[in-house]
Amino acid sequence: MSISSIFIANRGEIAVRIIRAARELGLRTVQAVSAADGDMLAARLADAVAPVGPAHATKSYLNQEAVVRAAVESGCDAVHPGYGFLSENADFAQKVEEAGLVFIGPRPDTIRQMGDKARARREAQAAGVPTVPGTEGVVVELDTARAEAARIGYPVMIKAAAGGGGRGIRVARDEAELSTQFPQASGEARAAFGDGGLYLERFIDRVRHIEVQVLGDGTRAVHLYERECSLQRRRQKVWEEAPAACLSPEQRAALCASAVRLAERVGYRGAGTLEYLFDETTGEFFFIEMNTRIQVEHPVTEMVTGIDLVRAMIRIAMGETLMYRQDDIVLSGHAIEARICAEDPAADFRPSPGTVSTLAVPGGLGVRFDTLLYAGYTVPPFYDSLLGKLIAHDESRAAAIIRLDRALGELTIEGLPTTAPLHRALAVDPAVKAGAVHTRWLETWLAGAPLAGPSTGPASPIIATSA
Incomplete structure (x- = not known):
C-alpha cells in the first residue's frame, strides 16, 4: 500500500526518531503537538504540525478522536504511534484503520490478543514457550485469588491483566498480604488502564x-x-x-x-x-x-x-x-x-x-x-x-x-x-x-x-x- 505522509501521534525523542527514519524514506511528516509542545524539537523538524489539544496528555495525545481527526485533516496516509500514549491501544489502532489510514504497527486484534497478559500467556503456552507458573486467566474475586495463590505457592506476584510499565503490580508473601494487596492492585489497574482484572504468577526472586x-x-x-x-x-x-x-x-x-x-x-x-x-x-x-x-x-x-x-x-x-x-x-x-x-x-x-x-x-x-x-x-x-x-x-x-x-x-x-x-x-x-x-x-x-x-x-x- 502507498504511504507518502506519516502522522506522528507522539512527542519527545521518539517523535524525532520517527521523523528522521521517515525522511530517509522520502516521506512527509506531520507532528502532533499539544499546547505545551509547539516549540519541541520534533515540531521544528517535521514538515508540518497539527494541534491535538491542551497540555495535559489526557486531552491531547491520549484523545483518540482528536488525534485521528488531526491525522485525517493533515492529509496523512499513516499514523506512527511511537511508544507510550496510544501505541498499544487496540481501539485507537482500529479507529486509525477505520479512518482509512495505515496504522504503523500490529493489527488491532493482535494488540488486543497480546496486550491482555492472560491471553498472551495462553498463546505462549500453545507455542511451546515457557511461562511462569500462574493463573490461566483473569482473576476478579479475592476468594478465587486466595485459592489460586495456594495452588501456585507463595510468594506470588499480582499483575494487571491490561497495561504495563510496572503499574498495578504487588508481591504477596502470604495470604494476609494477598488479602490486602489484591484489591489495591485491582484499583490501581482500573485507574491506570480502565480494567481492574488481575492475574497471579509465581514470584521469582533475584531474577x-x-x-x-x-x-x-x-x-x-x-x-x-x-x-x-x-x-x-x-x-x-x-x-x-x-x-x-x-x-x-x-x-x-x-x-x-x-x-x-x-x-x-x-x-x-x-x-x-x-x-x-x-x-x-x-x-x-x-x-x-x-x-x-x-x-x-x-x-x-x-x-x-x-x-x-x-x-x-x-x-x-x-x-x-x-x-x-x-x-x-x-x-x-x-x-x-x-x-x-x-x-x-x-x-x-x-x-x-x-x-x-x-x-x-x-x-x-x-x-x-x-x-x-x-x-x-x-x-x-x-x-x-x-x-x-x-x-x-x-x-x-x-x-x-x-x-x-x-x-x-x-x-x-x-x-x-x-x-x-x-x-x-x-x-x-x-x-x-x-x-x-x-x-x-x-x-x-x-x-x-x-x-x-x-x-x-x-x-x-x-x-x-x-x-
Whole structure:
C-alpha cells in the first residue's frame, strides 16, 4: 500500500526518531503537538504540525478522536504511534484503520490478543514457550485469588491483566498480604488502564529481565537477538544492554527461537518485543508479556545488528514482506543505553522540568544520543521525564562500558538536574562492570545497603556525584 505522509501521534525523542527514519524514506511528516509542545524539537523538524489539544496528555495525545481527526485533516496516509500514549491501544489502532489510514504497527486484534497478559500467556503456552507458573486467566474475586495463590505457592506476584510499565503490580508473601494487596492492585489497574482484572504468577526472586526483539510481516518473523534490562528502579528500566551477557549461546538460541515461534503463531506485523524473566541459578527463562510497539531501548539492538527498526516498521506497514532472513542478522559487539531523565537523583529522583541553558552532545565512534533537547528548550512538566538516550557501542561489553563512561563525561546539560550522574556512578561500579546484577539490585544499591553474594559493592555514591 502507498504511504507518502506519516502522522506522528507522539512527542519527545521518539517523535524525532520517527521523523528522521521517515525522511530517509522520502516521506512527509506531520507532528502532533499539544499546547505545551509547539516549540519541541520534533515540531521544528517535521514538515508540518497539527494541534491535538491542551497540555495535559489526557486531552491531547491520549484523545483518540482528536488525534485521528488531526491525522485525517493533515492529509496523512499513516499514523506512527511511537511508544507510550496510544501505541498499544487496540481501539485507537482500529479507529486509525477505520479512518482509512495505515496504522504503523500490529493489527488491532493482535494488540488486543497480546496486550491482555492472560491471553498472551495462553498463546505462549500453545507455542511451546515457557511461562511462569500462574493463573490461566483473569482473576476478579479475592476468594478465587486466595485459592489460586495456594495452588501456585507463595510468594506470588499480582499483575494487571491490561497495561504495563510496572503499574498495578504487588508481591504477596502470604495470604494476609494477598488479602490486602489484591484489591489495591485491582484499583490501581482500573485507574491506570480502565480494567481492574488481575492475574497471579509465581514470584521469582533475584531474577534478570531479558527481552527479545522481533520483526514480522504478518506471516513470517525473525528475531534481532535479545537485550538485558535488569537495572531498574521501581520497575522502570534505567540501563539497557544488547546482547545479554549472562546467556550462554545455547540459552540465547532457545530464547530467541521461542520468541519467533510466538510471533509467527499470532501473525505478528511490525516491530515487537517479548519480555522474559531469566533465572540465572537454574538457567530457566519464562515469557511474561509482549510489547506490541517499538521500545524505548530499541537503539541498542540497532547498534549490534545494523538494522534500522523504525524504518523497517514503516516498510512493513507499506506492505513489504519481511526484508531479512534470520541468517542475515548477525550480532556485532555490545551496546549499552543510559536513559537520561529530567530527575534529580540526589533528591529521591524528584522531577526537574526547566530550561536547558547549555547542551553539549558527546560524539566519536560508537556513540549515539537520541534526544528531544536543544539549548534554550524548556522541558514541560506534563509528560514523561525522559530527555534522551545515550548509547555506546564497542567490540565487547567491557569496552562499551568504558566508552559510555567517556561519553557521559562529555555530555553537558545545564539548567536542570538530570540522571546523568547516576549513570556515571553505575559505569564504574564493580558489580555493574562484572554484570552481577538483577532486577532489584539497583534499588538496594541506591539505598546504600550492603548487597549479598557476587553483587556486593559500595554504597550508592549518587549524592556525592550529583552536586
